[in-house]
Amino acid sequence: MNFQYQPGNSFLHSVDPLNKVAWMVCISILAFIYEDTISHVILFAAVMLIAVVLAKLSVAFIFRGIWMLAVFSLGFFVLQVIFVPGKEILFSIGSLSIFKESVDFATAITFRIITVFLTSMVFVVTTDPRDLVLSLTQHLKIPYRIAYSLSIALRFIPTLESEAKVIEAAQVIRGVGKQKGLIHKIANFKRFTMPLLMSSIRRVHMTAITMEARGYGAYGTRTYTRELKVTAPSIVFSLASAAITVSLIAAKFI
Structure with a gap:
């Protein structure tokens, strides 16, 4: 049961859903802007660190949640390595040539998929669906x-x-x-x-x-038994995520 809310007392459990959505958007933007393998490995490691430290999820729990996607990604990786063209040959297997650019591209795409999926899993595990409804209706005024x-x-x-x-x-x-x-x-x-x-x-x-x-x-409207509060640490978390994202984007394009 890895894809459901798990009650806990971690920092991410205390962050309101909208600020966690902002964090997810920041991770997704970085995942799709950067294309090299090193950047994606670092981003994946950062999300793993957040999942373990700020969400207090065990490494075993995380891998139980992503192992099926990892298996699918492995097949995707092999197909990309075989069919994506390149210039610099790493090695050859008979008539099949494996290019350095193909391996780099396949590795980056694979880590991108797993990183975005892991970010979504952390959000689901640490977010009470009732809090998500309250946040959308009380703060964003969504019907x-x-x-x-x-x-x-x-x-x-x-x-x-x-x-x-x-x-x-x-x-x-x-x-x-x-x-x-x-x-x-x-x-x-x-x-x-x-x-x-x-x-x-x-x-x-x-x-x-x-x-x-x-x-x-x-x-058209309804009453609520409780009001969802936005805490200062939640705001700091989302602002820090946004600031890091803007800084990394600026470092890439400037």
Whole structure:
């Protein structure tokens, strides 16, 4: 259950959602502006440091969350190395030449994908969906129907993950889902996907009926049981992120 809110007492848990969104935007801007490998490795290391120190996430927890994307990125890395052209040849395997520019480009793109994904995971793990709704409605004045839709999206991710584990366990108990071979794996995928899809549709339908039954959205405004406060450390965190981002952009283009 790596993609859901994990209650904690870290610094990032105390930062309000909007300032964490500002931090995510800064990381994304740097990830897409810089193109060399060294810059992306440093950016990834910085996000990892923030995740471990400021969010108090263990390294094992982080790698459990990103390992699947890392495997996908490895395949993407190999394809980029093979098909992206270059000038300086590092080595050759038969008739296949591996270029230095191709390896540098593939490594940078791979770290870019993982860095942006890791930043999003840190945001999800340290952000209570209820606080996100309050922040959007109270501070940005976004209609609460739209804000609640974003909250539901964050809540459904761990719910689907939990239901996927239940479906997998039920199929194993019935003696299916672990057969080897490509044909069996395709059949297993179909048996796994359809129940998950139907469960998701059923849950969305029930949520919509519940919202209608409770008159959700009948009024333009609503009251709140608590008001989300923006603390000084949160502002300092987002301003520091913005200042570092502007400085790095200026250092690159000036």
